[in-house]
Amino acid sequence: MPGKRETAETRKLQIISAAELVLLEVGIERFTVDQVIEKAGIGKGTVYKYYRNKDQMLVDLVVKALELLLTGFQEVTEEKEHHLDKIKALIQSCYAYYQTYPKYFELISYMERPEFDIDEANYLAVSHRLQAFTHNLVLEGQQKGHINPSLDTAMSHYILWACCVAVVEFVEAKKKLLKDHHEIDRHAMVDTFAEVFTQGMGV
Amino acid sequence: MPGKRETAETRKLQIISAAELVLLEVGIERFTVDQVIEKAGIGKGTVYKYYRNKDQMLVDLVVKALELLLTGFQEVTEEKEHHLDKIKALIQSCYAYYQTYPKYFELISYMERPEFDIDEANYLAVSHRLQAFTHNLVLEGQQKGHINPSLDTAMSHYILWACCVAVVEFVEAKKKLLKDHHEIDRHAMVDTFAEVFTQGMGV
Amino acid sequence: MPGKRETAETRKLQIISAAELVLLEVGIERFTVDQVIEKAGIGKGTVYKYYRNKDQMLVDLVVKALELLLTGFQEVTEEKEHHLDKIKALIQSCYAYYQTYPKYFELISYMERPEFDIDEANYLAVSHRLQAFTHNLVLEGQQKGHINPSLDTAMSHYILWACCVAVVEFVEAKKKLLKDHHEIDRHAMVDTFAEVFTQGMGV
Amino acid sequence: MPGKRETAETRKLQIISAAELVLLEVGIERFTVDQVIEKAGIGKGTVYKYYRNKDQMLVDLVVKALELLLTGFQEVTEEKEHHLDKIKALIQSCYAYYQTYPKYFELISYMERPEFDIDEANYLAVSHRLQAFTHNLVLEGQQKGHINPSLDTAMSHYILWACCVAVVEFVEAKKKLLKDHHEIDRHAMVDTFAEVFTQGMGV
DNA sequence: TATGAATGAGTGTTCATTCAT
DNA sequence: AATGAATGAACACTCATTCAT
Numbered sequence: 099m100p101g102k103r104e105t106a107e108t109r110k111l112q113i114i115s116a117a118e119l120v121l122l123e124v125g126i127e128r129f130t131v132d133q134v135i136e137k138a139g140i141g142k143g144t145v146y147k148y149y150r151n152k153d154q155m156l157v158d159l160v161v162k163a164l165e166l167l168l169t170g171f172q173e174v175t176e177e178k179e180h181h182l183d184k185i186k187a188l189i190q191s192c193y194a195y196y197q198t199y200p201k202y203f204e205l206i207s208y209m210e211r212p213e214f215d216i217d218e219a220n221y222l223a224v225s226h227r228l229q230a231f232t233h234n235l236v237l238e239g240q241q242k243g244h245i246n247p248s249l250d251t252a253m254s255h256y257i258l259w260a261c262c263v264a265v266v267e268f269v270e271a272k273k274k275l276l277k278d279h280h281e282i283d284r285h286a287m288v289d290t291f292a293e294v295f296t297q298g299m300g301v
Numbered sequence: 302m303p304g305k306r307e308t309a310e311t312r313k314l315q316i317i318s319a320a321e322l323v324l325l326e327v328g329i330e331r332f333t334v335d336q337v338i339e340k341a342g343i344g345k346g347t348v349y350k351y352y353r354n355k356d357q358m359l360v361d362l363v364v365k366a367l368e369l370l371l372t373g374f375q376e377v378t379e380e381k382e383h384h385l386d387k388i389k390a391l392i393q394s395c396y397a398y399y400q401t402y403p404k405y406f407e408l409i410s411y412m413e414r415p416e417f418d419i420d421e422a423n424y425l426a427v428s429h430r431l432q433a434f435t436h437n438l439v440l441e442g443q444q445k446g447h448i449n450p451s452l453d454t455a456m457s458h459y460i461l462w463a464c465c466v467a468v469v470e471f472v473e474a475k476k477k478l479l480k481d482h483h484e485i486d487r488h489a490m491v492d493t494f495a496e497v498f499t500q501g502m503g504v
Numbered sequence: 505m506p507g508k509r510e511t512a513e514t515r516k517l518q519i520i521s522a523a524e525l526v527l528l529e530v531g532i533e534r535f536t537v538d539q540v541i542e543k544a545g546i547g548k549g550t551v552y553k554y555y556r557n558k559d560q561m562l563v564d565l566v567v568k569a570l571e572l573l574l575t576g577f578q579e580v581t582e583e584k585e586h587h588l589d590k591i592k593a594l595i596q597s598c599y600a601y602y603q604t605y606p607k608y609f610e611l612i613s614y615m616e617r618p619e620f621d622i623d624e625a626n627y628l629a630v631s632h633r634l635q636a637f638t639h640n641l642v643l644e645g646q647q648k649g650h651i652n653p654s655l656d657t658a659m660s661h662y663i664l665w666a667c668c669v670a671v672v673e674f675v676e677a678k679k680k681l682l683k684d685h686h687e688i689d690r691h692a693m694v695d696t697f698a699e700v701f702t703q704g705m706g707v
Numbered sequence: 708m709p710g711k712r713e714t715a716e717t718r719k720l721q722i723i724s725a726a727e728l729v730l731l732e733v734g735i736e737r738f739t740v741d742q743v744i745e746k747a748g749i750g751k752g753t754v755y756k757y758y759r760n761k762d763q764m765l766v767d768l769v770v771k772a773l774e775l776l777l778t779g780f781q782e783v784t785e786e787k788e789h790h791l792d793k794i795k796a797l798i799q800s801c802y803a804y805y806q807t808y809p810k811y812f813e814l815i816s817y818m819e820r821p822e823f824d825i826d827e828a829n830y831l832a833v834s835h836r837l838q839a840f841t842h843n844l845v846l847e848g849q850q851k852g853h854i855n856p857s858l859d860t861a862m863s864h865y866i867l868w869a870c871c872v873a874v875v876e877f878v879e880a881k882k883k884l885l886k887d888h889h890e891i892d893r894h895a896m897v898d899t900f901a902e903v904f905t906q907g908m909g910v
Numbered sequence: 911t912a913t914g915a916a917t918g919a920g921t922g923t924t925c926a927t928t929c930a931t
Numbered sequence: 932a933a934t935g936a937a938t939g940a941a942c943a944c945t946c947a948t949t950c951a952t
Contacts, residue, residue, distance in 0.1 A: 105932095130925065141934035143929080152926065212403075213328070246500075250493060257468070257494045264467025265460070290453065291460045298501025312915080334943065344917040346946075355943065536946060547913035549950080558947065618809070619734070652906075656899060663874070663900045670873025671866070696859060697866045703855075704907025718936080740922065750938040752925080761922065 110148050112138050114158050121159055125201045126208045129156075157218045160209045163202040164224045170195055171231060181239030182296040185258065188235070189292040192262035193284075203266065232258050236299075245299050254299065265291045313351050315341055320358050321365070328404045329359070329411045360421050363412045366405040367427045370398050374434060384442030385503055388461065389495040391438070395465035396491045406469060435461050439502075448502050457502065468494045516554050518544050520564050527565060531607045532614045535562075563624050566615045569608040570630045573601055577637060587645030588702040591664065594641070595698040598668035599690075609672065638664050642705075651705050660705065671697045719757050721747055726764050727771070734810045735765070735817045766827050769818045772811040773833045776804055780840060790848030791909055794867065795901040797844070801871035802897045812875060841867050845908075854908050863908065874900045 116138035121129055131152055135142050149155045174191040175184040196203045209216065216222075236254040239245035245254070265288055319341035324332055334355055338345050352358045377394040378387040399406045412419065419425070439457040442448035448457070468491055522544035527535055537558055541548050555561045580597040581590040602609045615622065622628075642660040645651035651660075671694055725747035730738055740761055744751050758764045783800040784793040805812045818825065825831070845863040848854035854863070874897055 131927085132925070135935090142927085142936090143934050144932085146927070147932075211330070211407075213330075249497070250489075253490050253493045254497075256490060257497060260467040260494065261464065264463040287456055287459060290456050291463070294452070294457075294460060294501035295497070296501070298497035298499070309915085333941080335941080345919095345944085346917050347915075349944065350915070537948085538946070541914090548915090548948085549913050550911085552948070553912075617736075617813075619736075655903065656895075659896050659899045660903075662896060663903060666873040666900065667870060670869040692859075693862055693865060696862050697869070700858070700863075700866060700907035701903070702907070704903035704905070715936085739920080741920080751923085751940095752938050753936075755923070755925095756936070 106148070109140075109144070110158075112140065113145055113148055114155070114162070117155050117159055118162065121205060122199070122201050126156075126205050131155075153214070154218075156205065156209060157216055157221050160205050161220045161224050163199070163205055164221075164228060166199070166202065167192070167195055167206075168224065168228050168231060171228075175235065181235065181242060181244040182300055184235060185239070185299065186292040186296050188232075188258070189262055189265060189295065190288055193266050193288045196266040207263075228259070232256075239299075243301065246301050249299065258295075261291070261295055309351075312343075312347070315343070316348060316351055317358070317361055317365075320362055324362060324408060325402070325404050329408045332359075334358075356417070356419075357421075359408065359412060360419055360424050363408050364423045364427050366402065366409055367424075367431060369402070369405070370395070370409070371427065371431050371434060373398055374431075378438065384438065384445060384447040385499040387438055388442070388502065389492075389499050391435075391461070392465055392468060392495040392498065393491055396469050396487075399469040410466070431462075442502075446504060449504050452502065461498075464494070464498055512554070515546075515550070516564075518546065519551055519554060520561070520568070523561050523565055524568065527611060528605070528607050532562075532611050537561075559620070560624075562611065562615060563622055563627050566611055567626045567630050569605070569611055570627075570634060572605070572608065573598070573612075574630065574634050574637060576601055577634075581641065587641065587648060587650040588706055590641055591645070591705065592698040592702050594638075594664070595668055595671060595701065596694055599672050599694045602672040613669070634665070645705075649707065652707050655705065664701075667697070667701055715757075718749075718753070721749070722754060722757055723764070723767050723771075726768055730768060730814060731808075731810050735814045738765075740764075762823070762825075763827075765814065765818060766825055766830050769814050770829045770833050772808065772815055773830075773837060775808070775811070776801070776815070777833065777837050777840060779804055780837075784844065790844065790851060790853040791905040793844055794848070794908065795898075795905050797841075797867070798871055798874060798901040798904065799897055802875050802893075805875040816872070837868075848908075852910060855910050858908065867904075870900070870904055 113134065117129075117134045119137050120133045124133070131142065131145060134155070135145055138145075145155070149158075170191050171188050174187040178184045178187050233251060236245060236249070236258065237251050240247045240249070240251060316337065320332075320337045322340050323336045327336065334345070334348060337358070338348055341348075348358075352361075373394045374391050377390040381387045381390050412424075436454065439448060439452070439461065440454050443450045443452070443454060519540065523535075523540045525543050526539045530539070537548065537551060540561070541551055544551075551561070555564075576597050577594050580593040584590045584593050638660075639657060642651060642655070642664065643657050646653045646655070646657060722743065726738075726743045728746050729742045733742070740751070740754060743764070744754055747754075754764075758767075779800045780797050783796040787793045787796050818830075842860065845854060845858070845867065846860050849856045849858070849860065
């Protein structure tokens with residue numbers, strides 16, 4: 099009985115690993131179940147035994163993507179002392195994440211679309227951890243006197259996260275326009291953005 | 302078999318109106334030409350007489366959406382004196398726009414994806430006007446000593462625009478999580494965001 | 505009344521000239537009525553006043569194409585004395601025609617497809633002139649003792665015409681295979697073909 | 708919703724049989740996938756499980772057509788001793804083939820159009836066998852002293868094949884004209900053609 | 911007479927999902 | 932439990948022909 103349970107676990111792992119490969123290869127827009135089963139070397143029906151539908155697979159994938167993002171956040175903030183530096187590092191790390199895993203970022207945005215309305219324990223869990231992490235960052239910053247204490251803590255971390263998303267999406271989307279002003283390189287832009295933002299949060 | 306004769310102007314209006322209804326109903330992701338012709342009560346071929354392809358229809362739609370957004374920006378900023386107040390108003394206006402026309406906002410994001418690379422006069426024009434508007438806002442703010450002069454002007458307006466996008470997308474996407482803390486209403490969040498941001502840009 | 509008649513003639517000429525331009529530009533496979541009216545600068549309904557349908561336009565075009573081919577035949581055979589040389593020249597001229605007007609040749613083949621079964625005076629007329637020309641060539645050759653007199657004259661000219669078509673179509677279709685043996689150039693092939701054929705018809 | 712389960716072999720046979728029926732009924736020019744699935748009584752998606760696209764179906768069909776043609780060539784030439792007789796028989800056989808399977812012949816021509824540039828093992832194989840067969844016929848004829856040794860072997864077989872195509876296409880296309888002279892029956896014409904041609908190739 | 915706006919049946923292709931084996 | 936053959940609704944787009952003006 100535990101054996102079967104492990105087999106089931108293994109199967110799901112097998113599927114999601116294949117799905118990950120497919121996603122990183124072709125991106126969410128051209129992601130198909132057929133490609134997944136080919137990569138996994140299993141039957142099509144099997145996928146639907148473990149995942150109610152395609153979207154459920156994507157949920158598992160986005161969980162992975164968010165965990166990776168969170169890990170990155172944790173690593174880069176550890177290295178800094180001052181909390182405004184931590185925040186700056188976090189924003190930069192978010193952009194770096196996009197550059198390394200653009201397909202993952204694409205997925206995260208895709209799954210955030212309102213029609214998804216995901217109600218899955220794993221997803222909610224990692225979302226919550228991400229939320230807790232940024233929340234904590236702001237809270238600690240306020241306790242240490244690095245961040246404006248009049249800012250609502252719960253609110254601040256949403257805004258922080260929003261800015262991370264924004265700077266990435268916008269910088270990339272505006273690639274074309276930026277060509278006209280290519281004296282402005284993207285990293286400088288990210289840095290300036292981080293600067294303004296931390297400035298605004300400071301005491 | 303040929304239907305009613307209409308002036309070209311009328312027909313195009315009829316088509317784009319139908320397209321707009323479809324967009325507002327189902328969103329860009331489920332927008333199809335078939336739905337448009339059904340709404341408009343016209344033949345399929347007719348659409349392709351007025352629009353080279355589906356994307357051209359979307360361009361017309363996005364131009365409309367951007368013009369509406371820009372008008373909103375212009376109106377709310379006029380009412381303010383101090384440039385940091387203008388910026389704050391702009392950010393709030395952006396969010397209000399999203400609440401009123403969420404599908405339009407979705408469309409704007411959709412069309413910004415690099416694979417579109419739109420080369421249409423109307424689109425480029427309104428894009429440019431939007432760009433010019435935010436650029437000017439920052440520039441004037443710096444000249445009046447309201448905005449930190451060490452900020453690169455060209456860069457600032459990109460960041461400004463990015464933040465508008467961000468606060469909207471994120472606040473909405475996280476609706477679900479916010480339910481847990483619904484003591485935080487979204488407007489307050491937008492206000493705080495605007496506050497932080499203008500603080501960061503100030504002298 | 506004669507004025508109107510001439511106008512009608514003019515209109516037809518206008519249409520067919522535009523059609524010719526379109527054909528030579530895009531070929532029969534992508535030939536559309538829309539392109540014709542654009543080139544001609546006239547209304548769509550007008551075309552259907554003068555031509556029952558698209559195929560009738562093609563008939564007029566193929567007549568033009570066949571007349572051009574015949575003219576070529578007449579010119580190159582005039583220069584030769586011996587009738588086997590005339591035949592050889594005719595075969596070579598046919599290939600040259602294809603090289604100069606491939607789209608016309610394509611059209612001729614297209615219109616020869618059995619489902620067309622053209623019953624149009626102009627087409628039958630030029631077909632007949634072509635037939636008469638080759639018929640005469642063989643007949644004279646026989647009278648002068650250059651061509652085997654036991655060959656049925658009426659039959660020979662069909663065969664002659666068939667070979668013209670063949671050598672062209674085949675040489676072109678096999679371009680790819682010929683690359684493998686590109687020591688065999690196409691002109692040499694045409695020449696050899698003409699040689700064999702005249703040899704076979706000789707006394 | 709999924710229909711009967713069949714072996715892959717059976718299904719492919721079922722599809723290609725339906726495709727064959729469609730081809731023989733309406734010809735290559737009006738051949739559509741929709742007709743095939745209707746004839747086969749299967750779903751549209753099923754076709755695309757077995758054939759990447761429409762063209763791949765046509766390739767399978769043309770392979771069948773070419774094999775049939777080659778078999779005919781082999782049979783009729785075996786019965787003859789002298790190589791010029793073999794060639795004559797081959798030309799006649801080609802015409803007979805056309806009379807029996809005109810739509811197949813049409814298909815063969817269609818697929819030879821340069822834009823196809825088929826890169827499929829089966830097709831290349833049968834093409835090569837056909838090529839080898841005619842090449843060998845000429846080569847042996849030369850070795851036995853039946854065919855003019857000064858003729859380039861590689862070239863001759865192209866010409867031979869070209870003539871086969873020609874005599875068929877032309878004779879049929881000119882059916883209408885022949886009616887005027889219907890004292891000339893088509894078989895006699897083919898015979899005469901074969902006569903002239905072998906005469907030309909002889910020593 | 912001339913127009914040209916309107917049509918809609920077709921066209922090849924995709925892919926998430928089902929269910930008999 | 933695992934399969935994978937089968938499905939068919941969708942999709943964007945074309946173009947010869949019609950007919951009200």
